[in-house]
Amino acid sequence: MSTEINLRVLLKSRPKGFPTEDDFDVVESTIPQPQQGEILLQSLWLSLDPYMRGRMNDAKSYAPSVNIGDPMVGGSVAKVIESRSPVFKPGDIVEGRFGWQSYALSNGLDVRKVDESLAPLQTAVGVLGMPGLTAYFGFLDVCDPTPGDTVVVSAASGAVGQIVGQIAKIMGCKVIGTAGSEAKVSFIVNELGFDAGINYKNTNVGESLDELCPEGIDVYFDNVGGIVTDSVMDRINTGARIAICGQISQYNLESPDMAPRNLGILTRSQAKMQGFLVFAYESRYDEGITRMASWIKEGKLKYKEDVVVGLRNAPRAFIGMLNGENFGKTLVKVSE
Ligand SMILES: NC(=O)c1ccc[n+]([C@@H]2O[C@H](COP(=O)([O-])OP(=O)(O)OC[C@H]3O[C@@H](n4cnc5c(N)ncnc54)[C@H](OP(=O)(O)O)[C@@H]3O)[C@@H](O)[C@H]2O)c1
Missing domain, CATH: 3.90.180.10 (Medium-chain alcohol dehydrogenases, catalytic domain)
Incomplete structure (x- = not known):
């Protein structure tokens, strides 16, 4: 002992x-x-x-x-x-x-x-544990991506977001990430292969999305909520899929932000918004670990x-x- x-x-x-x-x-x-x-x-x-x-x-x-x-x-x-x-x-x-x-x-x-x-x-x-499995099942199961989809992921350089964006690229999607610094944006684009990134702290997110996603947004994987999410929601396409993974912008507020008021967009676009918890996929963890481990070995998934x-x-x-x-x-x- x-x-x-x-x-x-x-x-x-x-x-x-x-x-x-x-x-x-x-x-x-x-x-x-x-x-x-x-x-x-x-x-x-x-x-x-x-x-x-x-x-x-x-x-x-x-x-x-x-x-x-x-x-x-x-x-x-x-x-x-x-x-x-x-x-x-x-x-x-x-x-x-x-x-x-x-x-x-x-x-x-x-x-x-x-x-x-x-x-x-x-x-x-990390990537082969809870955060990586959150990315894997949240993106593949809840967002149901198809090649060519335009995907936006928030907190894109973080534990979950960096994996979501790379899986989206593996699935043949166009991927835009939002993150809180120039270094983080540069990392997701230049090292992880995202198509583009937006520094939500010094850019007008809506204008950047208009520029980067001229055909609208098919999938949104949301880690943050708040103003980033408001801007994405205004630009979702018909049949879009939105996974509410987390809302970190709200976790430290002493009184909650007002509820979203632009949900009418879900009706107009017949989009699906779904919250999820990774623990619901526990019986399938081995599948996610095995597949992501092989992507890591093949050099397709970095962390x-x-x-x-x-x-x-x-x-x-x-x-x-x-x-x-x-x-x-x-x-x-x-x-x-
Ligand atoms: N549903 C589930 O089962 C499940 C499981 C795991 C995690 N989650 C959720 O997934 C999200 C990401 O978790 P993670 O472990 O990957 O964390 P992380 O992204 O590694 O770290 C948190 C990041 O959140 C961003 N952030 C903090 N305050 C923000 C704000 N006000 N607005 C926008 N971004 C803000 C920061 O990045 P920037 O520098 O880019 O701002 C920070 O680096 C969290 O919301 C978490 O609760 C959910």
Whole structure:
């Protein structure tokens, strides 16, 4: 047994608006002992994701809130250190919801063994994990693309958006991404092969869309909501498909924005708008992982990661990600 301590990041208070580092407590505790049927895990990589902001609220959602004083929830890649379960052995690399802590106990339920031959380990919480699967099923299933479709994706350089745009290119679509800086726009166009990008922070999004999508928009994969979405919605084509994956522009508002008022466009264009949760596709995860892993091996699918070292830095990195300071999938390297 290691003599190290268990570093844990707890929820200290519920934020009003944007979280601050004061909403988190970083504490040191002893490493727990596994009971019969349990495994002790050492976290290697922690994923930081926008949904965690919702868990900090005391509000009804599709998943329970984090209680004050409890570790923040989060998906990680971890190594089995000690096993009292017949299913896992020491040294196994697994993925699951082990929280913002360097060691965790698990009963092995909802724990997935990571196939180390597919790609680097951290991709199990990135392109070959929850965000990548969100892109894969949200785009292919909800958006039902056909070659030649004009696709717009928001937060296009982020964990989900960068994968959506590349899958859209693989499917033969024309792809336009929106992102919050010139560097992000340049990345999606010059490195990922998007047809064009729009910096929504310094451009009139509507005018740019008119220029870049003269024939209108067939598919919109929405990660952000707000003004970007208003501009896209005004330009959708008959039979368009709109996937509401997330609405990050709304997550830190103290009072909600007004509801959309341009939904009449859905009637006129007979378009389909659908929200979805990646967890609904759990029975098909293997399909998505296998297909995306082969695209990675063939050089058709790239992924950009934004890595922060050390669990103590997780609160700052999380707040930065909500602010758009991340460039790619936000990860914390917890230990070697
Ligand atoms: N439905 C599901 O099952 C599911 C699963 C995973 C994720 N999601 C959702 O997917 C979205 C993207 O998640 P991700 O993990 O890929 O995050 P991400 O894109 O890697 O990071 C979040 C990005 O959101 C953008 N952003 C922040 N505030 C914004 C604002 N006010 N307006 C426009 N953009 C803003 C920032 O990029 P810019 O610099 O470009 O502004 C930031 O980098 C989130 O809404 C998340 O909740 C949904």
